[in-house]
Amino acid sequence: MKKLLIIEDDRIIASIYSKKFAVEGFNVEVAEDGQAGLDSICSSRPDIVLLDLMLPKITGLEILNRVRAMPAFEQLPIIVFSNAYMTSVIDAAWKAGATAVLTKANTSPKMLTEAIHDLLAKAAAASSSAPATPTAAEAPATQAAAAANEAEFQATQRRQFVASIPQFNQGIRDLHQTFLKTEDRTQKCAVVGELYRHIHVLTGSSGLVGADIIARISAAYEALLKEMHDKPGNINVSTTRTSTQTLLFISALLERAAQLPQLGGFDPVVLAVDDEEISRRAVMASLERAGVRGVACENGAAALEQARSTHFDLVVLDVDMPGMNGYELCTKLRAHADYRDTPVIFVTGLSDFQSRARSTLSGANDLIAKPFVFVELSVKVLSYLLKARLAVQRVL
Structure with missing residues (x-):
């Protein structure tokens, strides 16, 4: 029986995964803080570790660095849970020696189970001089039973989540x-x-x-x-x-x-308009971090041309542009039937933010102050895109 160590300070999540992997045939141990997790690695010598990066006492990154410095654990498979928006943390986890990095928001229990079995198989093959024996394919009846068990597990957890x-x-x-x-x-x-x-x-x-x-x-x-x-x-x-x-x-x-429905088929496109190249890059970086496609334009005329040939799900406009400013461009966009209800976010200077927030938005839905933290725009864009999607589905 393989030993799985879960280092996770959220007791609910730890309990759910503990039960899940016990059923899968693992000997599961849970550590609720970084220090306890590090101690368990040294004393229990698990076959694989599931590690949350945000932990009390010792962070997940510190655990990675300390464990990889010990010769006995250089090859220990360690799966790290992180946040897709925290790119610097993810990069640090890879550099510190994570075997795999998964995001909690996008990883189902089934996906995690598959990742654990895959890493254990690779570890076994690496430690053996003989070629790994291919795993026999499951019979259809076994696959169906596993799928039914997974569906029941998900349904039970969702009921508890809603409660x-x-x-x-x-x-x-x-x-x-x-x-x-x-x-x-x-x-x-x-x-x-x-x-x-x-x-x-x-x-x-x-x-x-x-x-x-x-x-x-x-x-x-x-x-x-x-x-x-x-x-x-x-x-x-x-x-x-x-x-x-x-x-x-x-x-x-x-x-x-x-x-709430599932998000399947969510692939919005955003138009970003700013006359400053650095600002355009900042907006595009924010969109990329949100997992959203973007098209950048440097002036209002080019933006209008793009809007005629491509339908955009949201528009990010700089207010203070030469020639056609953001207000004028927004008015012209709103004149087109396809853009009457499209979310528009103005980008303005922090010094002007409060006065503009209190006054009319001139056809826009919201505004953000620059220089902005990339993830702030990611959050704002994602919120409006999801709201629009749910409005069409008449959920919100």
Whole structure:
């Protein structure tokens, strides 16, 4: 029986995976913090480790670095769970010696099970001088039974997830209200950290039960909150507005969790218009981080031409452009039937943000202050695209 060590501080997720892999025939051990996890690796010598990077006491990255420095564990398969939006953390995990990096928002229990079996098979082949014996294909009846068990497991976990929503939802709303009311910078940052930990749990649990719409926006919001917590200078009127809007959207999604469809076929295209090359690159980087395709234009005339030949699902416009400014371009776009309801986000300077936020948006749906944190625009764009998708499906 293979030993699987799960290093995860969220007891609910750890318990679910523990039961899942015990049924799969593993001897499962759980460590709820980084220090306990490191101690367990040294004492229990597991065959494979499932490691969350965001842990108390010792982080997942520290565990990776320490374990890989020990000759006995140089080849130990370690699967790391991370957030797709935290690219620097993912890069650090690979450099520290992760065997595989998966994202909680996009990894189902079935996918994780397959990854674990695959890595164990590779480890066995690498340690043996003889060629690995091919695994016999499962009989159709066995495959059908496994699929039925997986479906029942998912259904059970989803029911439990939905049952836990009211208390969790109220908790994150209360935390955000505390954040908005807190004036002291240090205390405000602490509240953001607590909210981040809650959303981190939501990303994992929603991904686990296949609630992919919630998992997608939760992962982005989690990354924004981490930026705000780790770099308090990023807490400003723009990020606060985006945080508030996103939390309310997530709250609405949670209230309808039992009725939400799957996200399949979600492939939006966004038009980004800015006369400054650096700003265009920033917008395109934000779109890429959100997993959204983008087309960039440097002026209003080029943007209108693009809009005639390609239908865009959302438009990001710089307000202060020479010639045709963002307001004028937005008005011209709204004159076309195809763009009357298309979400439009204005990009404006932080010094002008409050006055413009209080005045008319001149046909736009929202605005963001530059220079912006990339993931803030990722969150805002993703929120509006998902809202539009759900509106068409008459879910929201």
